[in-house]
Amino acid sequence: MNILIQCLASMFASAFFGELLRQPRRTLPYTSLIGLNGYIIYLLMGKTGTAFFVAGLAVGLLCELTARIQRMATTIFLVSAIIPIVPGLGVYRTIMYLASQDFAMATSTGVETLTGIGAIALALTIATTIFSNIRLPLHPEHPTP
Amino acid sequence: MEQAKLALSAAALAAQTILECSGEIYRAEETAIRMCEAFGLGRAEIMCFPTGFMLCVQTECGESLTRIKRVRDRSIQLQTLDEVNTISRASAAGQLTAGQALEALERLRSAPRPRHALMALAYAASAGFFSVMFGGGWREFALAFVAGGLTQGLVPLFRRLNAAAPLISMAGGFIAAASSLVLIGLMGGNQEAVISGAIMPLLPGLAITNAVRDTMRGDLVAGMARTTEALLSAVLLAAGVAAALML
Numbered sequence: 112m113n114i115l116i117q118c119l120a121s122m123f124a125s126a127f128f129g130e131l132l133r134q135p136r137r138t139l140p141y142t143s144l145i146g147l148n149g150y151i152i153y154l155l156m157g158k159t160g161t162a163f164f165v166a167g168l169a170v171g172l173l174c175e176l177t178a179r180i181q182r183m184a185t186t187i188f189l190v191s192a193i194i195p196i197v198p199g200l201g202v203y204r205t206i207m208y209l210a211s212q213d214f215a216m217a218t219s220t221g222v223e224t225l226t227g228i229g230a231i232a233l234a235l236t237i238a239t240t241i242f243s244n245i246r247l248p249l250h251p252e253h254p255t256p
Numbered sequence: 257m258e259q260a261k262l263a264l265s266a267a268a269l270a271a272q273t274i275l276e277c278s279g280e281i282y283r284a285e286e287t288a289i290r291m292c293e294a295f296g297l298g299r300a301e302i303m304c305f306p307t308g309f310m311l312c313v314q315t316e317c318g319e320s321l322t323r324i325k326r327v328r329d330r331s332i333q334l335q336t337l338d339e340v341n342t343i344s345r346a347s348a349a350g351q352l353t354a355g356q357a358l359e360a361l362e363r364l365r366s367a368p369r370p371r372h373a374l375m376a377l378a379y380a381a382s383a384g385f386f387s388v389m390f391g392g393g394w395r396e397f398a399l400a401f402v403a404g405g406l407t408q409g410l411v412p413l414f415r416r417l418n419a420a421a422p423l424i425s426m427a428g429g430f431i432a433a434a435s436s437l438v439l440i441g442l443m444g445g446n447q448e449a450v451i452s453g454a455i456m457p458l459l460p461g462l463a464i465t466n467a468v469r470d471t472m473r474g475d476l477v478a479g480m481a482r483t484t485e486a487l488l489s490a491v492l493l494a495a496g497v498a499a500a501l502m503l
Binding site: 113116117120121123124125126127128129130131132133134135150182183184186187189190193194195197199200202203204205206207209210211228232235236239240 | 279280283332333334335336337338341345370374375378379381382385386388389390391408448451452453455456457459461462464465466468469472490494497498501502
């Protein structure tokens with residue numbers, strides 16, 4: 112039950128975050144669903160470093176695909192769709208340990224958080240590279256964005 | 257000649273708008289070049305940085321025209337980014353003349369910004385839902401909602417003081433964490449869920465995403481500049497939160 116509520120929260124958080132970034136309103140349903148999808152993959156894989164990577168890859172590929180279909184820039188979709196799996200809790204815990212001068216815990220939490228961010232960045236890069244090398248037969252008269 | 261100048265102005269304004277809305281470097285460069293081509297200007301060269309650009313074209317009579325523009329105000333405006341994209345596509349398809357494109361861009365740039373209240377509401381709601389995602393319940397949702405609304409409500413005031421961008425990020429972290437702590441002191445609740453939810457929208461997500469995308473495209477200068485920007489604002493955000501926690 113808790114998990115279900117968290118998943119729903121991730122979807123709404125992503126939608127309102129998109130509004131905060133002044134994302135075009137008609138793209139909000141797509142990004143919140145992609146965000147939900149990424150968060151579910153992340154939970155199913157047990158919140159490990161690999162989970163960040165696989166969830167990030169799924170989000171990246173779905174965003175690139177949606178951007179192609181909608182003929183819009185990928186960035187518009189990417190930022191709010193990826194936000195549910197960004198390790199905000201890890202960032203907070205690192206700051207908390209630093210503030211209480213527990214440097215051993217701060218280092219290990221910090222490195223774990225950075226690994227997560229690095230895995231997401233790598234996954235997004237791979238997704239972009241995959242899509243920049245294939246031409247979808249969606250809108251053949253125009254070059255892809 | 258007049259026509260060429262008009263076309264160059266339209267292309268330069270498009271590039272400037274993309275940079276001001278935090279678009280990627282290659283998008284600004286490609287848009288400007290595509291528009292120059294669409295408006296019948298000959299060879300165009302552009303050199304773009306996150307903080308400005310130089311655009312140079314050669315007209316048919318062999319003269320070269322240059323526009324140099326320093327970009328100072330950068331904010332996140334994905335809607336505007338999308339509209340510039342639409343204008344550039346329409347120009348490339350021959351549906352807009354240079355004059356019409358310039359007019360459309362100017363109209364776009366003078367469009368009213370969304371209300372502060374709406375942005376504060378969006379921040380508040382996303383902060384609330386993030387705190388639920390991090391294991392909070394109704395109480396945490398409500399507290400993060402209020403703290404988030406306060407943060408987004410107060411941060412624009414710092415911007416009006418012409419404070420440096422990293423300092424604004426620090427102030428944001430401080431306000432989010434301090435107001436969360438005060439609210440938790442008054443009403444109780446899970447501190448971890450509330451504060452991490454409230455600072456989540458401040459994390460430099462777009463800056464990191466763009467830094468990676470720019471670097472992978474080979475725009476190394478822009479990539480490094482944006483990486484530094486993202487790191488700096490993340491570190492100062494942490495400093496702001498830590499300051500509130502230590503008080």
